[in-house]
Amino acid sequence: MNNVFKFITNKKDYTLHFQNVEYTKNVFERFYLHDVMGKEVEFLPGIFYKFDLKNSFLLKSLLSVLCLYNGGSQLIRILPKVLNEKFGKRIITIQFKNIRDSYSFFIDQEKVYENKKKFQGKDEAKFQYEYEYVKGEPEYLEIPTEKMLFPCRTGGEGTRCSLKGVFRDEGIFTTSTYGDYYMFFDEYEMHCLTAYSEEVRAICKMCNNCMKTIELMKAGRFIGPTKGNDSDCLTVEEYDGRYIIENGNHRACCAKAFGIRLVEAKIHKYRSTGELCQEPEVIKGVDNQKMLDSFYMVFDEKGISRLIVNQYLETDGTDIGLIKLLKVI
Incomplete structure (x- = not known):
């Protein structure tokens, strides 16, 4: 199954269920820093995404003109941002490199990707x-x-x-x-x-x-x-x-x-x-940054690089592999 999805977010709604927690489109977009537009960001362990902004030729021309008058007034300074939000195409690329955890990804309420934890028993x-x-x-x-x-x-x-x-x-x-x-x-x-x-x-x-x-x-x-x-x-x-x-x-x-x-x-x-039985309800309002930090903190304290951790998440993902990586045994 393809683990990379790219689509225009202006026209699509999307949701991620991870460790029984729901993360909506709004959570993703609030988390993303506008000053790193076009760069990949890790949202949760082994789950990466980036935003690109594409404008029409006409909008690009208008924005370049406004940039010439950037200091003219408060309205002119905020107008490019308003125009980008209104008419720019926000394109998200999301990639799942985590085979350890169970989670599901939905686009317009349709499940398009699912990973089930490799755990015997x-x-x-x-x-x-x-x-x-x-x-x-x-x-x-x-x-x-x-x-x-x-x-x-x-x-x-x-x-x-x-x-x-x-x-x-x-x-x-x-x-x-x-x-x-x-x-x-x-x-x-x-x-x-x-x-x-x-x-x-x-x-x-x-x-x-x-x-x-x-x-x-x-x-x-x-x-x-x-x-x-x-x-x-x-x-x-x-x-x-x-x-x-x-x-x-x-x-x-x-x-x-x-x-x-x-x-x-x-x-x-x-x-x-x-x-x-009823399906367990997903939890809302959980801070993805705190969850991400708590995951890596365990490895940081042992001096294990994030590159090695990401390789484990993408290629192994087993519980035995985890405790061996952490040298618990």
């Missing part, structure tokens, strides 16, 4: 339909860990979650309330990564609490929940054979990352209502 957490709770006694069963989704929250860090502590220190772990900050990893993505990278699991191995839990599980000495004695047990919600962790995130994460095939759990069942 991320789509597992998406549900197509709404669900409702099935009333009744919970079940106590042994369930396959491969059918459990990775945790969205584990609480704490350091001795409780070494991975979260390391990612936070590196500036690449962000909570869901990230605001104007670029989101490198949410917690779900961070834990998914452990299943696909031995190098990331090496960080987990530094956590004594997690390694002790894994040792007990592998030896069959981990005490699972039993009816009437399920305090602080591994509890899950079942959705058509998939399990979302309700309690016991650390144990579930350990089991999934280190190959524990089966775990005992208390199960609350949910059933599909048949109604489609």
Whole structure:
């Protein structure tokens, strides 16, 4: 798919959805500095654009005459700008060089470009339909860990979650309330990564609490929940054979990352209502400059040039590639 678009903005409306944030034509044009007309500007990580202004022969002639009288009056000084805005053709060229993030670009409300993040396991957490709770006694069963989704929250860090502590220190772990900050990893993505990278699991191995839990599980000495004695047990919600962790995130994460095939759990069942889930609403009013700055700040602090970062965004884009570039592992 073509990743470069060039069109006259006087006649077209356009919108970009990036990390669930909406950026409109007005946001782009307010951000652009008129004194760099014709030069490429980076709007968001790996997304570049530039404006060119083209005038008719008649308008060029009129503007050249007005320039001769530039100091004549306030009206004459502002008239060229007014004429350019009214009759000049503003041409935008926008180029997408970011294959890391998920985003969509629309021209006149038609989606003309889309990139989906290269992340294994991320789509597992998406549900197509709404669900409702099935009333009744919970079940106590042994369930396959491969059918459990990775945790969205584990609480704490350091001795409780070494991975979260390391990612936070590196500036690449962000909570869901990230605001104007670029989101490198949410917690779900961070834990998914452990299943696909031995190098990331090496960080987990530094956590004594997690390694002790894994040792007990592998030896069959981990005490699972039993009816009437399920305090602080591994509890899950079942959705058509998939399990979302309700309690016991650390144990579930350990089991999934280190190959524990089966775990005992208390199960609350949910059933599909048949109604489609609503698409998440895009956020408005997020400052693209702040998001751009927060992205590059992480690399600047490690002395990694923007040229190298842009090469990563355009040619690699993977989460493993990111943490290797940052020398997290």
